[in-house]
Amino acid sequence: MFRVAESLGHHLRVMPQFLLLGVVLFQAPTSLAAQDLLYVASQEEVTVSVIDTKSNELLETVDLKTLGFTESAKAHHTAVEPDGSFWYVSLISAGTVLKFDRQNRLVARANFEAPGMLSLDPTSDRLYVGRSMAAVNPPQRIGVIQRSSMQIEEVDVFFPRPHALAVDPHGERFFTASLGQNTIAYAPLGVEEVDLYNIDGTTHTLVQFALSPDGDWMVAGGQLSGDLLIFDLNNPQPTLVKSIPIGGQPWHPSFSTDGTTVWVPN
Template sequence: MRRFLSSLVLLALLLWGIPAAGQAPSPKLYVCNQGEATVSIIDMTSKTLETTVDLKERGFSENAKPHHVVAEPDGSHWYVTLIGANTILKFNSNNKIVDRLNNFEVPGLLSLAPKKKVLYAGRSMSAVNPPKSLGMIDRSTMEVMKRVNTFFPRPHPLAVKPNGNYTFIASLATNQLMGINTQTRETKLTRLGGTTQTPVQFAMTPDGSRLIAGGQKTGQLLVFDATNAPSLSVIDTLDVGKQPWHPVIDRNSGLAYVPNKMSNSISVVDVSDPSVQATIRGDGLAQPHGTVLTADGEFLFVSNNNREGSHEPSGKNGVVTVIDTDTNEIVKIIEVGKYPTGIGTYGGQQVTMAGSDGEDGSP
């Protein structure tokens, strides 16, 4: 009878998606469907849609516009920005809202350093004139600890150094970037010459020595030296595709994957010896936006806006394209919701997740 009851308990756990004792939860991919106020959750192992979190059922309007998401390294919580609701939500692993930050105007991208308690929040690029500041938020209380003045307009791309000691943010409107010492709050402004790049998002190498960002207006990938943080300097500039969006750097191979939104392609870039190694195209790449890698780097997950309706059966929803990084071939297309944008992960690699070598829990 005891064995029978144990079997029933195990079956119930599996049916409810709860891992049994000693069993690690399957890696999750969180996909913001900005066009319908939902978040799709994908099992990265089986490459299937696990569930959809409907924010309308949780009291938000259809214009809540979930934009970007990050998760705790242990999978205990995940965070999502709502542009249309001026809110940042904190969910637990059962996808229940456990806390929130209200009245944070047009929150955009998020980043966190796992061993520090701070969640960093920039501003959405959809706003005409968002506040010129970066939010430093206590993840345990979801209260703003500090608003750091960026001085430049439209602060958007965001990254944290692996040890959590420096944060970087840049302007969508001017060729200005800022490095911030998260301990002393010292800031350093870097100005770029030439054409306005409009960098969309950063990605950083695992050792924190280099930072990359794609220029929306130029179709170029900028490679920065970050060894003298908070200062930044440009090492190289590469031509990739039209409107490079949210890149990710594989912590195993060191290769970067850059989604080119208006070229419907992915550029594969060697960051250590800056060069474009390959360009991935194919069915399922339709305005690629966000990128996440599995922990072993074997598969790349890409969110696609698909606003022209060229992919998936109905032509109304977005898709997540799964790419085998060994062959650069598309192996699966997963239908999600309308206008998927930022994506994040528990158990995988993503653009804004810092490393695990932070010092202590101080801000």
């Protein structure tokens, strides 16, 4: 894992300190600051672990198999309401997104082929859903769930295998990218017509985005290229400003809460 920090030139650079070498697969945790809880999906176990981040205590393991899902359902990614009232998990092979309440009771679901990454719009009722990288040829669309009703609509993105997914923390835009080509789709939240941004050069296979807390920057890890790509979001179109070779397969970068550091597992 590499630590990336903000330089004086207002770009991001890889720090020389080597912290940890590891591989992050499909278990993508989501934290809930107000409750100090962490929801961690285990794809192999088909469970979601609920962890108290203050005490580092495992509070509960929600076994989705007890709800009728098979051992191959593949719990993939989680998202949590800002007030902690509900949380969501995508199940790749089951083709569904589940909604649970604060007491970890299943209350609703939305069907969607091969759901992958989830990104919640904290300013509205929308939850965005990408496609899993396990799906070889899924529809060229992402899902938009109305969280209160769990009704889902699909938005055309016009490229294969839309996987990387992120929502602007200020509720302005969403971003998604193809695993098969260097293309990013973006649009204002709630809009169904996207614009496309193409990146020249070798195929990166952008696995996932992370946006800075102020919404000015976006980073993405390139599985095939081994590069961390840095985008400036201060203009209507995202602009690639720097590509940092870090090696390995950088998948799921994360910004620190103050926006000065990016952690990149590879």
